[in-house]
Structures are given as C-alpha cells and as structure tokens.
Amino acid sequence: MASHFPVNKLSTNGAEPSDHYDREAMMMIPDQNDMGEESNLQVGEDFAVVEPKDEECSVERLHHLSKIVTQFQDHLRERASNYLGYPGNQNCSHYLALSTLLQFNINNAGDPFKKSDHGLHSKKFEVGVLDWFARLWGIDKDEYWGYVTNGGTESNFHGILLGRELLPNGILYTSEESHYSLFKIARMYRMDCETIASLATGEMDCDDLRDKLLMNKDRPAIINITIGTTFKGAVDDLDLVVQTLTDCGFSDNQFYIHCDAAISGFVVPFLKQVPKFTFKKPIGSVSISGHKFLGCPMPCGVLITRRRYINLISRSIEYIASFDTTIAGSRNGHSPIFMWYVLNIKGWKGLKQDVEKCRKNARYLRHRLKKEGISSMLNEMSITVVFERPPDNEFVRHWQLQCLGNMAHVLVMPHVTVEMLERFLYDLIRKRKTWYGKVHPPCLAEDVGICNCACAVHACI
The missing domain is CATH 3.40.640.10 (Type I PLP-dependent aspartate aminotransferase-like (Major domain))
Structure with a gap:
C-alpha cells in the first residue's frame, strides 16, 4: 500500500496569488446586473468581456481597463519570481524596445x-x-x-x-x-x-x-x-x-x-x-x-x-x-x-555565458539537494534537476513545478538566480520535515537510478 503523505494546510505560502488577484480584479469590473437586456450574453467567469455603455466616457473606460492590465502585470511579475518548473526564460525586459x-x-x-x-x-x-x-x-x-x-x-x-x-x-x-x-x-x-x-x-x-x-x-x-x-x-x-x-x-x-x-x-x-x-x-x-x-x-x-x-x-x-x-x-x-x-x-558569446551560468546553478541546486539527503538527478548535458515530488500541492503551485509520478523537476533557465534557488531550498527543506515526520520519503531508484536515490534503503549504497 502506498504511503499517505499529509497535505500541509498551514503552508506559509498562503493563498495562491492568483486567487487574491482574481478577487481584486473582479471588484473593478462593472456589475453585470446593470447591463440591461443583453446581460445574459455578457456573463462569464472572472474576466468576462463587458460591452461599453453608450453614455460611458471612453477616457474613463480606458483608465479602468489599464488598471486591470496593470494589476495583471503585477501578478505576472510576482509569479515570475517563483517560476522554476517550466522551460521558459523570464528575462524578457529587453524586448520592451x-x-x-x-x-x-x-x-x-x-x-x-x-x-x-x-x-x-x-x-x-x-x-x-x-x-x-x-x-x-x-x-x-x-x-x-x-x-x-x-x-x-x-x-x-x-x-x-x-x-x-x-x-x-x-x-x-x-x-x-x-x-x-x-x-x-x-x-x-x-x-x-x-x-x-x-x-x-x-x-x-x-x-x-x-x-x-x-x-x-x-x-x-x-x-x-x-x-x-x-x-x-x-x-x-x-x-x-x-x-x-x-x-x-x-x-x-x-x-x-x-x-x-x-x-x-x-x-x-x-x-x-x-x-x-x-x-x-x-x-x-x-x-x-x-x-x-x-x-x-x-x-x-x-x-x-x-x-x-x-x-x-x-x-x-x-x-x-x-x-x-x-x-x-x-x-x-x-x-x-x-x-x-x-x-x-547576445550573440554566441552571450549565449555561451548564459549556458555556463545555468549549468553552474543547476550543479549547485543538485549539490544542495544531495547534501540534504533528497533524491535528485542531473544529467551531464542538462540544466534540469529532477528530485522527489513534494506531497503538498500548494507548494507545487507556488513554485510552479512540473511533476510526473514520484518526481518533480526544476529547469534552471537564465532567469533563475542563486537567490531564487536559496528561497526554494529554504522552503523545501523546512516544509519537508512537516510533510514526512516519521514517514519515509518515496524511493526513486526506478525513476532516477539507485545511485541518485536517497531513500532509507538506498542512501547507504
């Protein structure tokens, strides 16, 4: 029988950031009930498209829409600061030109x-x-x-x-x-x-x-x-x-x-x-x-x-x-x-520097995980660090991890800094004590190989 891993309902990450964002943004959208006979065509979830009213000032409406977009931008900036599990480089500010x-x-x-x-x-x-x-x-x-x-x-x-x-x-x-x-x-x-x-x-x-x-x-x-x-x-x-x-x-x-x-x-x-x-x-x-x-x-x-x-x-x-x-x-x-x-x-030189930085940071993350006794793997030509799947769905959502079976991974893209990895490691190590307690973490030998598994059976091999 598979071990039961309790979900940490007291996670200090708090509510999913998007939940707070959606509530705030909905407060800025006009009441659908005020839209007259065609309201049944406008009702939708969250960001429904709202038809402009004839008497509405275009300047006020643009200001209203700008506030929503600005708040969405703030939401994206916050989520990008914890973007670890998906293969996207979030260093995009130079494209504003x-x-x-x-x-x-x-x-x-x-x-x-x-x-x-x-x-x-x-x-x-x-x-x-x-x-x-x-x-x-x-x-x-x-x-x-x-x-x-x-x-x-x-x-x-x-x-x-x-x-x-x-x-x-x-x-x-x-x-x-x-x-x-x-x-x-x-x-x-x-x-x-x-x-x-x-x-x-x-x-x-x-x-x-x-x-x-x-x-x-x-x-x-x-x-x-x-x-x-x-x-x-x-x-x-x-x-x-x-x-x-x-x-x-x-x-x-x-x-x-x-x-x-x-x-x-x-x-x-x-x-x-x-x-x-x-x-x-x-x-x-x-x-x-x-x-x-x-x-x-x-x-x-x-x-x-x-x-x-x-x-x-x-x-x-x-x-x-x-x-x-x-x-x-x-x-x-x-x-x-x-x-x-x-x-x-960037040119060849700039891209090469990005690769070297990402590989260095990936090796650092793998070293820290191994030092903490956490099953993990990093392929020689890779910037993807695989490790044991966190049993807390809130933790997974917060750090935007991809999961498969008993595994999760971090893709160390150019936007991922040592500071970001340190925050992630601090959060993981602290909460891991709560998740498992007296229950052993899962064995990952079949997933990443015996030499990379740190479970109770394979840790001393």
Whole structure:
C-alpha cells in the first residue's frame, strides 16, 4: 500500500496569488446586473468581456481597463519570481524596445524565401534568424530550408511530415520520454509508431531500438531524437542511433532522423567534448523553441531541414503570390524580429555565458539537494534537476513545478538566480520535515537510478 503523505494546510505560502488577484480584479469590473437586456450574453467567469455603455466616457473606460492590465502585470511579475518548473526564460525586459512594432499587423504567410505581394511581413528578419541556426547546425546556406514556427510542436509536426512524405511506409520510432507532441503526430498522421524504452537517465535505450528495428526490417524508419527530454533533460545519443540503424542493415535512403531540440538546443552546442547534433551527420531536420532558453515573450520556434526535401510538400498558391511550404498559413511576423533582436544582443558569446551560468546553478541546486539527503538527478548535458515530488500541492503551485509520478523537476533557465534557488531550498527543506515526520520519503531508484536515490534503503549504497 502506498504511503499517505499529509497535505500541509498551514503552508506559509498562503493563498495562491492568483486567487487574491482574481478577487481584486473582479471588484473593478462593472456589475453585470446593470447591463440591461443583453446581460445574459455578457456573463462569464472572472474576466468576462463587458460591452461599453453608450453614455460611458471612453477616457474613463480606458483608465479602468489599464488598471486591470496593470494589476495583471503585477501578478505576472510576482509569479515570475517563483517560476522554476517550466522551460521558459523570464528575462524578457529587453524586448520592451520592440513594443512600438505592436501597432502593426505583421504576417509572414507563405514561404520565407519567396517574395510576396503582401508588404507587411518580416521575412528578411526571418531569413536572418534561419541563417544563424543553419550555421549553428552545420549546413550551408544553399543546402538548407526552414522557417520560424509557432513553437516546438509545430516544428515537430513539420519535421515528421517531411520524413513521412520521403518514406510513406515508414514507422515512427520515438522514446517513451519524448515530448507528447510526437505521439499526437503519430495519431494525426496515422503513422505506425513504436515507442522505445528509455534508460533511468531518460535517454533512448538503443538496445530496445535495435530489437524493434529488426522486427520491422522490411519497412523504413523515421526516428525522433530528443535533445533534452521534457522531464529529465536527457540527450539521446545520435551517433549510437545511427550506428544501430547501420548494424540493423538500414541504408541512408531507408531512414530519416528528426532532432527535437526544443529544450537543450541552446545548451549542447556550447558544451566542449560532447557529441554534437549537426547536418554533417545523416539527419533530416532539427527543431528548437525560441520561448524557452532564448526567452522570446511569445511561443515560437525554428525548423531547419535539407532544401531538397521541401519540394515534397511545396505547392504554389496564386492569391498569396507565394508557396505553401509551412504547417501554418498565416504566421506570426513579430516573433522572427524578437528572435533576431535577442540573437544580435547576445550573440554566441552571450549565449555561451548564459549556458555556463545555468549549468553552474543547476550543479549547485543538485549539490544542495544531495547534501540534504533528497533524491535528485542531473544529467551531464542538462540544466534540469529532477528530485522527489513534494506531497503538498500548494507548494507545487507556488513554485510552479512540473511533476510526473514520484518526481518533480526544476529547469534552471537564465532567469533563475542563486537567490531564487536559496528561497526554494529554504522552503523545501523546512516544509519537508512537516510533510514526512516519521514517514519515509518515496524511493526513486526506478525513476532516477539507485545511485541518485536517497531513500532509507538506498542512501547507504
């Protein structure tokens, strides 16, 4: 029988900040009962849209709306100060310099490399961003194609689509630690999918991959490689995967490899003496997120592939005077400018410094957890620290932790400071005494490996 862990109802964190915010904000919204015959159309929860009254002063209404937005801004600032469990960099203040661009509706519909009659686009910025990533991933300008997407999921959709069009009878192989979008892609594309087991580190188990490839030798393989798994931050071994394909008799024209680098795509390239993912190796596409480590204030991503593959899906669309080569039709024209801006501000040197800082802070957090006898794990090429799941839901909400089974994790993004980690550790260590008392913390040996488990059984091993 599983142990019962009491919830700490006397948590000094107090009420969830959003609860207080919602109550205060609701006080500023006009009484719905005063809205006359159409009130039944306006009633909603929390932030319902309220139709302006004919006699209402526009200046007063704008002031009223500004107060709500300002209070929401304060709420976001408070929540960002405890933002530890999700893969988003909250250092976004430098983007305020681009706020004047919000007066324009910028749409990058169509192929980023094709001219369009639509003049309000930012494709020159987009191509500049794509060129930077092409250099990062080792592919010449005349050999690559890509675009700025709405995020990692869309990028994965595009990369796997190219693999399926190139190898229509292919089977999708992806590890159990892959991002959930991969399994959604398999369902939506109606592809046969083999889920590959993972090691305790979260890395793809290539022994299991070999077994499943040999069972399906008569069909091509479409492989998803994860560069930074969602929960453990593990990096699949690209070289070992390629060697496994070769050992199983798959020639270059019988497999397609997509690299999902949403989490660690900005980390691995800056590390020394580690295997790189690059187009110098037999990969077909790479995707990355722009709102995670890079810190763009809106979801966005990048997809890069080999130019020769794009003709598989390209279609000319006369009325937009461009080619349909992307998953989305209308595309956010602001996000390429934001990505271009931060890449120019930071450059290779600045990003490398961010990586070094994050890795140093992640190692510090892991060291402190281990010193306190708390089960924890940090992969070599990762900034994700995995540890035992707190049994207090209020604590989890306050620090905005992601949880899976017996595990929780902290993603040490560039906005995460030592001071923030110290506050988190103080809170965790203090409350942990209340949560467990005489009850032992859970065993995490199966989740993170015996060497990382600090439970009563494995602590002395």
